[in-house]
Amino acid sequence: MNIAVILKQVPDLAEELEIADSGAELDPDEISWVLNEFDDHALEEALQLKEATGGTVTAVALGGEDVADALYTALAKGADTALKVGDFETPPATHAAARTLAGVLGGRGFDLILTGVQAIDDVDGWTAPVVAGYLGVPHVSVVTHIAPADGGVTVNQEYAGGVVAELDVHTPAVLGVQAARAVPRYAPVSKVRQAMQTSTIEEVDAEAAAGTGVTVRRLFAPEAGGHAEMLSGGADAVAERLVEILKERGLVG
Amino acid sequence: MSQDIFTLVEHRDGQVTEGSFELIGKAKALAAAAGGKAVAVVLGDDLGAITAQLGGADAVIQVAGASVADFTPTAYVAAVSALLREREPALMLFTGSAEGMDSSAGLSATLGLPLAGYATDVSREGDAAVVTSQVYGGKLMAEAVLEGATALVSAIAGAFPADAGRGDGSPAVETVDAPAADVRVTFRRLIHPEAADVDITKEDILVAVGRGIGDADEIEIVEELAEALGGAVACSRPVVDAGWLPKARQVGKSGHKVKPKLYVAVGISGAPEHLEGMRDAELIVAINSDAKAPIFGVAHYGISEDLFDVVPALTELVAG
Numbered sequence: 001m002n003i004a005v006i007l008k009q010v011p012d013l014a015e016e017l018e019i020a021d022s023g024a025e026l027d028p029d030e031i032s033w034v035l036n037e038f039d040d041h042a043l044e045e046a047l048q049l050k051e052a053t054g055g056t057v058t059a060v061a062l063g064g065e066d067v068a069d070a071l072y073t074a075l076a077k078g079a080d081t082a083l084k085v086g087d088f089e090t091p092p093a094t095h096a097a098a099r100t101l102a103g104v105l106g107g108r109g110f111d112l113i114l115t116g117v118q119a120i121d122d123v124d125g126w127t128a129p130v131v132a133g134y135l136g137v138p139h140v141s142v143v144t145h146i147a148p149a150d151g152g153v154t155v156n157q158e159y160a161g162g163v164v165a166e167l168d169v170h171t172p173a174v175l176g177v178q179a180a181r182a183v184p185r186y187a188p189v190s191k192v193r194q195a196m197q198t199s200t201i202e203e204v205d206a207e208a209a210a211g212t213g214v215t216v217r218r219l220f221a222p223e224a225g226g227h228a229e230m231l232s233g234g235a236d237a238v239a240e241r242l243v244e245i246l247k248e249r250g251l252v253g
Numbered sequence: 254m255s256q257d258i259f260t261l262v263e264h265r266d267g268q269v270t271e272g273s274f275e276l277i278g279k280a281k282a283l284a285a286a287a288g289g290k291a292v293a294v295v296l297g298d299d300l301g302a303i304t305a306q307l308g309g310a311d312a313v314i315q316v317a318g319a320s321v322a323d324f325t326p327t328a329y330v331a332a333v334s335a336l337l338r339e340r341e342p343a344l345m346l347f348t349g350s351a352e353g354m355d356s357s358a359g360l361s362a363t364l365g366l367p368l369a370g371y372a373t374d375v376s377r378e379g380d381a382a383v384v385t386s387q388v389y390g391g392k393l394m395a396e397a398v399l400e401g402a403t404a405l406v407s408a409i410a411g412a413f414p415a416d417a418g419r420g421d422g423s424p425a426v427e428t429v430d431a432p433a434a435d436v437r438v439t440f441r442r443l444i445h446p447e448a449a450d451v452d453i454t455k456e457d458i459l460v461a462v463g464r465g466i467g468d469a470d471e472i473e474i475v476e477e478l479a480e481a482l483g484g485a486v487a488c489s490r491p492v493v494d495a496g497w498l499p500k501a502r503q504v505g506k507s508g509h510k511v512k513p514k515l516y517v518a519v520g521i522s523g524a525p526e527h528l529e530g531m532r533d534a535e536l537i538v539a540i541n542s543d544a545k546a547p548i549f550g551v552a553h554y555g556i557s558e559d560l561f562d563v564v565p566a567l568t569e570l571v572a573g
Binding site for chain 2: 132243
């Protein structure tokens, strides 16, 4: 199978998120970028499928801040080729990004397109079903298992309570991956450096595509509807206070 | 465009899901304000027992046929596309489950309609919909304006009260034929999880561990606390994805919904998908070194200290 994996950089939640003066987006100068964790699972699943059944893995991303790092890391992990589409100062919203990606991926004959089920900055929907919609091919989101089958793949789609549906999906198809069969592999810095020296990223020109009528007009911290009563004073003091509270409620004998 | 508000009703094992009632309740409020109807749209093969549960809606449209007997993204998108083109409701509301995601996003791309996900609130300004969405792991909210023939909204679980969507009325039920089968995606079977050693939904005390624990070997300190408290260990999704604990221990959207007397969240930031599974616990205590973690928004007591100091100290005190 020839598989494309769509990768996206998202703001690192371990860092402070600063809202820009416009009030409607993050301040791009204050963002540190990391790979969307679900995309890392999609990449791992693609590499596992390739190792089990042959074929190729192509890592694909829209051009932007630190995107080359993500693509070289994918190559270091075992992707065969990497593709950078356009160059965007700020990441386009889901529909605009998906339209651009679909325009490039559509003619390349991939059997499967995998991507993470969701990303923390998705406001207008999720990449997998939207790319599929633009390509006119089937999609399944929240996928936890992919196995090659006659004419396509068999996948598990996960519902609440750990219940899954087993679905037969004809390829080509786009799947939103929730979790890979194994913990995503790690690429040591030395291998990433080696990929930078020995591989090239194919660059494809693309213009910003139109969205579908969704405009974010305000970004704000959630109003404190409720907030925990914070216990402080060091580990031993808070432990003592908490045990008192639990005793008062009869939760500790 | 009509002023009706549609909802896509989910049902499993003959029961309409809680999330669907939440949507119907919200649809009723929005429809009443605009002079339209709250229309529950339900797909399936044998729907009598399902439509009987939809007395809270103003009207019901059932799409009946073998091709939609079980959920598949292709069949649902095809069936609802036809309805939306013909009826043009002002809004259609979806849950945030796999079904809601595939249906709403498949429809938005296919029909060119605006979509917002992770909604915690929906209102209308003229013909536009205004949606508040939870983004960045619950750390920020985005307020978006949706302009188009029909605005599609996928809401997070718990965004609206479910009771407002329940009712014992007998709305008119209109039947629409399901589209022809689409062989590109076919349903094979539902797989229920194997019985686990511990059923976390039945425990009174849960100590839940998240990504902050850092390593599988460290989970031991959480197990010791759980044992001292007479409870069980649960966890958030990243811990299961990392292979550190079995799926049966997972709390949240794709895991279990729990309601223990005490829920101690250790090293859990509180992504919306996790909060959805535990916010109804009677007493929530959160231990997380990030004082701005969203988990403190639902916790009753918060401790912003190093969990590796606090958890052993707690265990020692409780074990006595």
